[in-house]
Amino acid sequence: MIAKVHHLLIIAFFAFSTSETQPELGRKNRVPWSSQHLHQVGDALLEKEEIVSSFLEGVELTASIPPGATTKSLYYLVGNDADFVITVSPCIGPLKGIHFHSIKTIRHRWGVSVSNNWIHRNKSSNDLLTAVRRHYLFHKPVELMSYEVEGDLRHQHRISTGPNWLKGSNSARVHLTLSVKSGDTLITTIYGNPGSTFKVRWTAKRNDLLYQSLQGYPVLPLSTHFDVCRKRYSGIDLLNIEWTRVPNEDSSIQYCVSINRERSLPHRCSLQHLEKNVTAAINAKLIHKCTRDNRLQLLLHSDLSDGQRQLFLSVYAINETSNVSSAYTPRVFSSIPLCGERPATEIIFALRPTTYFVHWSMDIIFNWPRNSKDIAMFLVPCRRSRNKEFLFNLRVFKQKTFEEHEQEVPIEVIRIRNAPILDLSPLSRIFDQIGGKIRLQLSPLMNGYEDLFIKGDKAARIFFLNRTERSPLPIRPRHSGETKLARSDRSIQEVDNDNYPVEFQPICQLHQIRMKMAVSPVPQVYRITTIPISAIKNIPYSEIEKCVNNCENSIDELKKLFGSQSKTDYQRIVGRWNSTTLEVQLPFSYRYDSPRHYFILVYASHVEDVTSAYKTLFFHRILDACHLIEGSCYSSGRCS
Missing domain, CATH: 2.60.40.10 (Immunoglobulins)
Incomplete structure (x- = not known):
């Protein structure tokens, strides 16, 4: 192990340091490293299984399992920061498991970390080499305090953990909060398939009040679903893709979309890996485009629009300042619906105690019974906003046929107030006038993007009550x-x-x-x-x-x-x-x-x-x- 450390440090100093006979170049080397240099040095350290120190904290590094192996060990010098988070993103291949233990790295009278020596280094490498000459003794396992797995909540049921290990996250990104003894070296062992590649990031916890372990990663909206539809003009297919912006968006956030016909690309590093292999990218018919808007239109190549193969779509939110990203839930299509098609669900009209959910961008159809003047319809908005007086419109149509999607001008439009429950009994008279099948549709208050809901969300609940019966609705205090x-x-x-x-x-x-x-x-x-x-x-x-x-x-x-x-x-x-x-x-x-x-x-x-x-x-x-x-x-x- 000591030989490993000395070997790497000698390489680092020959590559990035200077000799005593070149004072001018030595002064230049005192300038902080660029992000590109930090990534290069960090990736080289992980590849050779050398120790990574705190001067690479917050940098997302690349770690690969060698061919023929199923594990990769990563070494991190904890220094004085005992609590921190490790974030692991599977780029190629699943993350089957991750295990932690630590070893002592304390030497008598050694109280300066490698990073501090590097920052305050002089023309000679003696100080740095002295700081990393240490004894290695086995130490008790580290403690896995908590973890967060990104993606579908149902994936959580596949996760199993122990005092110092986790397995079952597969392709999902995982954030692990660890407690390690100050001054130790943390050894992280990643389990996966031969050739699998991962992004790894260490973030130290120094202040309970100011610490934000996931800082830098864009915080995705609650629903990471994005909408896709297809338009066809003169035999050319255009793909419209739309997603919800990240809630902490600023000028540094960029969105990128990838489409290919070969594989799912769950993380941005998965896309980058495919782009580096030019031949594989061409065979997969890869399309990659970025924007600062929350929508994008792409021209589909004929090989992607023939309908003979599946299409794999991914959307990434990228923080350009910290150079880290978060991925929306990838989607796979055998056929992409045409834009403008509005699905509908037909329900069977019933009174108490039946209730119905109305989904955003999905209408409901029902048969209104004749002579129903004593029946009232109620609506409960599923999501409300403090700063909105009205939430959306409720549009009423006469449904001619169940298959018909294009509707005429609505017979009635009601603006839904921001209230817990709304009594829409005046609609009973309109329903009686229409007769037969009625179609209800929710729509934004204005033509444009409505950020309160996305397609498929439960936007409202409706039910019908006989006003002659005793009301089963909950009663709020009057004031x-x-x-x-x-x-x-x-x-x-x-x-x-x-x-x-x-x-x-x-x-x-x-x-x-x-x-x-x-x-x-x-x-x-x-x-x-x-x-x-x-x-x-x-x-x-x-x-x-x-x-x-x-x-x-x-x-x-x-x-x-x-x-x-x-x-x-x-x-x-x-x-x-x-x-x-x-x-x-x-x-x-x-x-x-x-x-x-x-x-x-x-x-x-x-x-x-x-x-x-x-x-x-x-x-x-x-x-x-x-x-x-x-x-x-x-x-x-x-x-x-």
Whole structure:
């Protein structure tokens, strides 16, 4: 091992340093290395299984499993930073597993890291060589604190982990948070197929408050789906591709699209690998184009539009500043639909307790019964936005045939307000006038791109009730004056859609929190969900808001956003007659090592709604447990 280190360092100094007889060149070498030089040196270190130090932190390096082998070992000198994240992106071949252990790299009186010696080096290499002469002793395994696997949440079920290993991520990118003893050398062993290639990035954790382990990687929207359709002009096929922008987009974000007929390219490095092999790229009919917009039109080569082979499409968001990227979910097409075709689903009209979901860009068709003046239609918007008065349009058509997609001018257009539930009973008269089959369509408020939904999203839920029957809908408190709850403007948890009256009180002796909310005097069933927010996630509030679903439980999407390992707690409480407040002790205790923030959702249903068919979201909050406990129970009021 010592021979390996000395050999590499001698190479590095012959390549990048200077002798004492060339002072001018020596002064130039003190200039910080360019990104290209850092990648070259780092890739060479990993290839020869030499030690990588902290001067390559944050640089995405390339590691390949040699032909005939199934593992690759990577060495990283931890230095003084004991906690950090390793990000591994499979470029070619699956990541079958990853294992960690560490060895001691401390020598008597050696307290300077390799990177510090390199930064403060002089004309001689003696200082650097002295710093890396050390003894190697086996050490206890490192601890895998947490992990995040990008991609479909269903993939999480295939993941298995141990104290210092993980397997089952396959082609998905994985972020692993590790705890290693300061001064050790971390040895990471990657398992895969011979010739597999990976991108590896180390990021040290130095400050709990400022640390963002995934910093640099574009944060993808909640839905990483993108839309594709085909237009044909004079025998020429044009492909229209459209995606949702990343929520933290700035001038450094660029989007690139790749199309080929040979293989899926799940990450940008997969595309780069194929581009380097010119012959393979030509055989795959590779098309690669970039833009700063969120849509792109591509001319399809005849070999790609003949319909005889599958097409593999990928979209990448690239942060040009840090030179790292994130990939939208790849898509595979046997045939690409024509642009303008609007699918529809025919439903069977039914009353209580049946409800129907309306998907964005997908209409619904139903037969309206004759003489139904006592039947009212209700609509629940699935996603709402704090800064919108209206969400979308509801357009009503007379459906001539089920197969007909092109419709005439709508008979009625209603702007859907930003409200929990909307009573659309005035439509009953219009439905009676139309008679027969009716087609309902959701559309943006203005012609153009609507960022609240993407194609296929559950945009609304509709149902029909007989107004002569007792309403099974949940009842909200009429106004905040119904209860004497004190409002506080100093807490982050007060941000919500509709200012639902609720407050949070600390229980100092137990380090717990009590939630006190206004309720209707009519008994209802309240379902309270509490999800901790991972400290390593840098999540804009706009993305959390998009993830909250007013129509049904948002748990799966929220767990994907906050971290798949987040422990979710559920509470079910039935309100009492004539009670206008409900007090609930939240199911967690705040400690020094607990998550700081929690996300609270409260759904409610009427006690007579035995199937919870009309359950709706009353409110959601981001709760800063540290601020509430430390600020109220201790004089220091500090949050670690």
